[in-house]
Amino acid sequence: MKTQAPARRARALRAGAARLAGVVAVLWGAATLAFLALALIPGDPVTILLGPFTTASQEIRDQIAADHGLDRPLHERYLAYLGRLVTGDLGESYQLQKPVSAVLGEAIGPTVALALTAVVLAVTIAIVSAVLTAGREGRLRGLATGWELIAVSLPSHWFGILLLTAFSFQLQLFPVVGGVGPQALVLPALTLALPIAGVLAQVLREGLEAALAQPFAVTARARGLSRRQVRLRHALRHAAAPLATLSGWLAGTLLGGAVIVETVFGRPGLGALALQSAMNKDMPVLIGIVLVSALVFVALSALIDAFHLLVDPRLRP
Amino acid sequence: MILTRPVAAAALLAAALLLGGCGSPAEKTTETGGGAPVKGGSVVFAVDTEPVSFDAHVSSQDITGTILRNVFDSLVSQDAEGEFQPWLAESWEVSDDLKTYTFKLRKDVKFTDGTPFDAEAVKVNFDRIHDPKTKSQLAASLLGPYTGTEVVDASTAKVSFSAPFAPFLQAASTAYLGFYSPKTIKENGDKLGAGGPAAVGTGPFVFSAYAKGQSADFTRNDAYAWAPKGAANTGAPYLDKLTVRFLPESSVRVGALTSGQIQLAAAVPPQDVQGVTGNAKLALDTQEFPGGNYSLYLNTSKPPLNDEKVRKAVQQGVNVDAGVKSLYFGQYKRAWSPLSPATEGYTNKLENSWPYDEAAANKLLDEAGWTTKDGDGYRTKDGKRLTINWPLLPAAYVKDKRDILGQAFQADLKKLGIEVQRPQDDIGTYIANVYGGKADIADYSWARSEPDVLWLLFNGASDPRKGGQNATFLADKDLTSWTDEGRATLDPAKRADVYGKVQERAIELGLVIPVYTPTAVIGRAKAVNGVAYDANAWPLFQGAWLAK
Numbered sequence: 001m002k003t004q005a006p007a008r009r010a011r012a013l014r015a016g017a018a019r020l021a022g023v024v025a026v027l028w029g030a031a032t033l034a035f036l037a038l039a040l041i042p043g044d045p046v047t048i049l050l051g052p053f054t055t056a057s058q059e060i061r062d063q064i065a066a067d068h069g070l071d072r073p074l075h076e077r078y079l080a081y082l083g084r085l086v087t088g089d090l091g092e093s094y095q096l097q098k099p100v101s102a103v104l105g106e107a108i109g110p111t112v113a114l115a116l117t118a119v120v121l122a123v124t125i126a127i128v129s130a131v132l133t134a135g136r137e138g139r140l141r142g143l144a145t146g147w148e149l150i151a152v153s154l155p156s157h158w159f160g161i162l163l164l165t166a167f168s169f170q171l172q173l174f175p176v177v178g179g180v181g182p183q184a185l186v187l188p189a190l191t192l193a194l195p196i197a198g199v200l201a202q203v204l205r206e207g208l209e210a211a212l213a214q215p216f217a218v219t220a221r222a223r224g225l226s227r228r229q230v231r232l233r234h235a236l237r238h239a240a241a242p243l244a245t246l247s248g249w250l251a252g253t254l255l256g257g258a259v260i261v262e263t264v265f266g267r268p269g270l271g272a273l274a275l276q277s278a279m280n281k282d283m284p285v286l287i288g289i290v291l292v293s294a295l296v297f298v299a300l301s302a303l304i305d306a307f308h309l310l311v312d313p314r315l316r317p
Numbered sequence: 318m319i320l321t322r323p324v325a326a327a328a329l330l331a332a333a334l335l336l337g338g339c340g341s342p343a344e345k346t347t348e349t350g351g352g353a354p355v356k357g358g359s360v361v362f363a364v365d366t367e368p369v370s371f372d373a374h375v376s377s378q379d380i381t382g383t384i385l386r387n388v389f390d391s392l393v394s395q396d397a398e399g400e401f402q403p404w405l406a407e408s409w410e411v412s413d414d415l416k417t418y419t420f421k422l423r424k425d426v427k428f429t430d431g432t433p434f435d436a437e438a439v440k441v442n443f444d445r446i447h448d449p450k451t452k453s454q455l456a457a458s459l460l461g462p463y464t465g466t467e468v469v470d471a472s473t474a475k476v477s478f479s480a481p482f483a484p485f486l487q488a489a490s491t492a493y494l495g496f497y498s499p500k501t502i503k504e505n506g507d508k509l510g511a512g513g514p515a516a517v518g519t520g521p522f523v524f525s526a527y528a529k530g531q532s533a534d535f536t537r538n539d540a541y542a543w544a545p546k547g548a549a550n551t552g553a554p555y556l557d558k559l560t561v562r563f564l565p566e567s568s569v570r571v572g573a574l575t576s577g578q579i580q581l582a583a584a585v586p587p588q589d590v591q592g593v594t595g596n597a598k599l600a601l602d603t604q605e606f607p608g609g610n611y612s613l614y615l616n617t618s619k620p621p622l623n624d625e626k627v628r629k630a631v632q633q634g635v636n637v638d639a640g641v642k643s644l645y646f647g648q649y650k651r652a653w654s655p656l657s658p659a660t661e662g663y664t665n666k667l668e669n670s671w672p673y674d675e676a677a678a679n680k681l682l683d684e685a686g687w688t689t690k691d692g693d694g695y696r697t698k699d700g701k702r703l704t705i706n707w708p709l710l711p712a713a714y715v716k717d718k719r720d721i722l723g724q725a726f727q728a729d730l731k732k733l734g735i736e737v738q739r740p741q742d743d744i745g746t747y748i749a750n751v752y753g754g755k756a757d758i759a760d761y762s763w764a765r766s767e768p769d770v771l772w773l774l775f776n777g778a779s780d781p782r783k784g785g786q787n788a789t790f791l792a793d794k795d796l797t798s799w800t801d802e803g804r805a806t807l808d809p810a811k812r813a814d815v816y817g818k819v820q821e822r823a824i825e826l827g828l829v830i831p832v833y834t835p836t837a838v839i840g841r842a843k844a845v846n847g848v849a850y851d852a853n854a855w856p857l858f859q860g861a862w863l864a865k
Binding site for chain 2: 041042043047048050051052053054055056057058059060061062063064067095096097098106107110161164165168169170172175176262263264265266267268269272273276278279280281282
């Protein structure tokens with residue numbers, strides 16, 4: 001017993017170090033890919049930055065190039081860029097006259113609020129839909145699978161406008177103009193949540209049905225648990241595990257969806273910022289968004305691992 | 318920056334606009350609903366783009382100028398007749414060589430941070446714009462060959478140029494040459510792009526708050542008493558508050574307007590116009606943009622469009638009328654000249670002078686030697702197919718459904734046996750091809766309240782390979798000398814003459830296919846009265862009021 005604890009600690013430490021190295025590798029890869037993708041766009045970077053319709057003189061072009069180091073060779077720019085990244089400096093936006101970290105900092109809050117609300121909504125809707133209909137036949141199930149199919153296949157851009165037309169323009173329940181506060185979060189979060197809920201519900205139902213067919217479900221019933229108790233306490237836990245494999249997809253959907261939702265609803269956030277920076281060729285900001293996204297993916301996969309441990313005791317050391 | 322039609326500089330001269338019976342480019346005010354102005358209330362104006370930078374001295378975006386007009390005054394204003402009127406300057410003198418402009422400033426003007434507006438403020442602002450470190454994308458070019466400002470005394474500023482610079486008064490009337498308080502330049506110079514309360518001007522409104530991705534708020538400047546001469550409201554604005562809301566999605570803007578959540582919506586697309594006009598509570602304000610119409614520019618530097626006959630065939634072989642009418646539901650006017658009718662110097666002589674004529678186009682192509690056809694039905698000469706390369710801008714830059722309009726023209730030209738290729742690459746490749754002279758057609762509009770835009774579009778020195786915008790790649794002697802003459806004279810008759818000739822010759826040589834006149838379409842709640850539109854077709858809110 002006495003030797004076990006340090007061994008376990010060492011194992012945990014090693015696992016932690018490996019995990020950290022993985023994170024660093026992922027971030028470095030993402031940073032490098034983003035840098036290369038943007039650096040290899042054909043054409044003179046300053047001209048691209050200014051766009052075709054400008055009357056900026058050569059003197060001003062030179063000043064812009066010098067300010068952002070665009071006049072130096074690619075490898076020098078890459079090394080300088082990595083050096084800055086290591087110290088946590090994401091550089092300065094080409095267009096906004098502000099450090100990228102400040103730009104991201106402003107945008108991240110509204111997006112996190114939107115994404116978290118959407119996830120909570122999506123998970124709630126999915127659980128309700130799946131638990132109510134798993135293993136059953138009939139009209140309710142037909143309705144549930146029907147809406148899931150529609151939610152998954154509708155373009156969320158169109159969906160958002162539909163919600164706005166009904167609940168904001170017609171019924172005037174939610175403002176599009178106020179734009180701030182919890183009330184203004186409802187429709188955007190719903191737009192983002194519904195397609196996710198659709199997929200989650202389908203996966204969850206399939207998992208529930210598989211779990212309910214397992215011997216332990218029969219045993220639990222035999223011990224006198226009600227149908228509902230079996231579903232909620234035992235089967236749901238089993239069915240939740242496959243959701244973890246969807247985490248990457250979920251993160252992608254949240255970030256990609258934010259671009260559309262934030263544009264439709266005129267909300268601030270990372271999605272709107274990503275779109276604007278891409279259009280303005282604001283490379284430092286774009287790279288910053290790529291890095292933040294990579295971080296989100298890494299963090300999410302760590303969270304999902306923890307979630308696995310929570311729902312499946314067999315995985316615990 | 319990019320998504321813009323820089324509303325740039327340029328010269329003056331009011332009288333020229335009367336020429337050819339063209340529309341006035343100047344200020345128009347919406348009806349006042351019969352009542353007297355009421356003080357109070359707030360208005361939300363939804364726009365489709367958000368400024369990248371709020372620094373008027375840096376940005377070249379229309380939207381930046383439009384929004385900052387609320388907090389900036391100019392030395393002079395351009396009135397409904399296109400003439401320049403006193404504003405922050407009570408009077409001015411221009412030297413005979415057009416190199417020195419001396420402004421006598423009002424003495425009662427204060428910035429909203431309490432500091433006085435004086436000659437020193439003019440100097441500080443113009444020097445800042447001119448400094449390459451400011452990285453101005455537009456304002457610096459509005460200052461042209463600026464050499465400096467001399468503070469003669471507190472209320473006299475003498476602005477000097479190294480060469481005759483006729484366009485300066487018009488430039489000085491734009492928001493891009495507006496004035497920040499020298500105090501805020503000193504304290505917040507590097508933060509002005511971020512918008513908000515740091516943007517201290519002398520204007521009718523105070524930039525009170527900015528939420529990125531959301532909205533910008535403006536509150537009344539109670540001390541305002543220096544509206545331009547001729548303004549309907551000479552004092553402080555009637556509105557307590559003006560909010561500019563950024564709503565990029567057009568159906569959302571229009572929906573918010575029709576449901577009464579906002580009072581004005583910019584950029585109402587043609588297909589949504591009926592939703593506004595069909596609503597008894599709403600009105601539609603349309604203003605044609607001055608400057609360069611949306612046109613196709615034909616590259617004369619390489620085959621096949623180096624042949625004038627082929628260019629003329631393309632010009633007459635696209636059905637502009639049909640395309641513009643069906644796509645824009647009659648909301649945008651079809652164009653005949655490269656210059657917008659809302660610009661001084663527009664000539665109406667070109668109207669109906671080059672109608673769609675398929676037979677004539679075919680005849681021209683036959684004459685040019687493109688007489689044989691290949692298996693796909695395209696014309697050939699010496700075994701080579703008649704192919705035109707017309708790159709599409711990346712999707713994010715395409716506006717007014719110009720890509721779809723292009724498809725109609727592509728189909729028209731196919732009937733003539735001309736193949737039109739429309740590659741859509743990234744912006745870097747687009748710029749390299751189109752501005753490097755490798756493409757055959759470039760298409761754009763260029764808003765600017767001045768016929769000097771024709772210099773930019775057709776002067777031989779305005780080579781796109783050197784930062785110009787003459788995508789015809791032709792250094793025509795006449796076009797060059799006429800546009801040079803136009804920018805170096807203050808004589809209205811002379812300017813009208815040379816600019817008229819430029820428009821006619823550009824059409825005659827088949828250099829350009831004017832398509833439509835870009836038009837600002839703003840949906841407005843009828844309860845909002847007194848909104849004025851300036852020479853750039855931008856809304857002004859100083860005289861706006863809300864009916865109770």
